[in-house]
Amino acid sequence: MKRFLMTAAATIALAAPAMAETIEIEMLNRTEDGRVMAFSQELIEVAVGDIVRFVPTDKGHNAQSVKGAVPEGQEGFKGRINQEVEYEITEAGLTAVVCQPHVTVGMVALIVAGGDTSNAEDVLDARLRGKAADKIEELVAEATGNS
Numbered sequence: 001m002k003r004f005l006m007t008a009a010a011t012i013a014l015a016a017p018a019m020a021e022t023i024e025i026e027m028l029n030r031t032e033d034g035r036v037m038a039f040s041q042e043l044i045e046v047a048v049g050d051i052v053r054f055v056p057t058d059k060g061h062n063a064q065s066v067k068g069a070v071p072e073g074q075e076g077f078k079g080r081i082n083q084e085v086e087y088e089i090t091e092a093g094l095t096a097v098v099c100q101p102h103v104t105v106g107m108v109a110l111i112v113a114g115g116d117t118s119n120a121e122d123v124l125d126a127r128l129r130g131k132a133a134d135k136i137e138e139l140v141a142e143a144t145g146n147s
């Protein structure tokens with residue numbers, strides 16, 4: 001019996017070659033490293049099939065993708081203020097994420113799916129202003145430097 005169970009477990013593991021993960025990102029008024037109005041992580045590296053879950057740890061935030069700054073074929077997302085939202089990654093590439101109330105103070109994040117940065121130009125061309133544009137530019141540079 002024990003042996004049968006082990007075989008079953010091994011078979012299940014093989015059937016799911018890349019285990020999809022859920023990555024939790026907190027929406028915060030202040031991060032542990034002292035950033036104000038920010039996502040807990042700003043450069044979020046994931047695999048296709050993963051889910052990024054934005055959690056409203058502090059009040060007054062949301063998370064949403066930026067129009068034109070998602071991979072081709074990928075459906076964007078828009079969370080409500082103070083609500084958890086999940087973003088299912090179906091395509092490789094970059095997604096720019098903002099908190100609508102705090103986009104002007106630079107509350108942004110960049111998701112890199114499958115190590116693919118081929119839509120970097122689209123992300124840089126997306127309509128972001130002020131600090132958000134500067135921050136996204138930095139994150140794109142970091143992402144393209146990593147890949």
Ligand SMILES: [Cu+2]
Nearest residue numbers: 061099102107
């Ligand atoms: Cu915010």
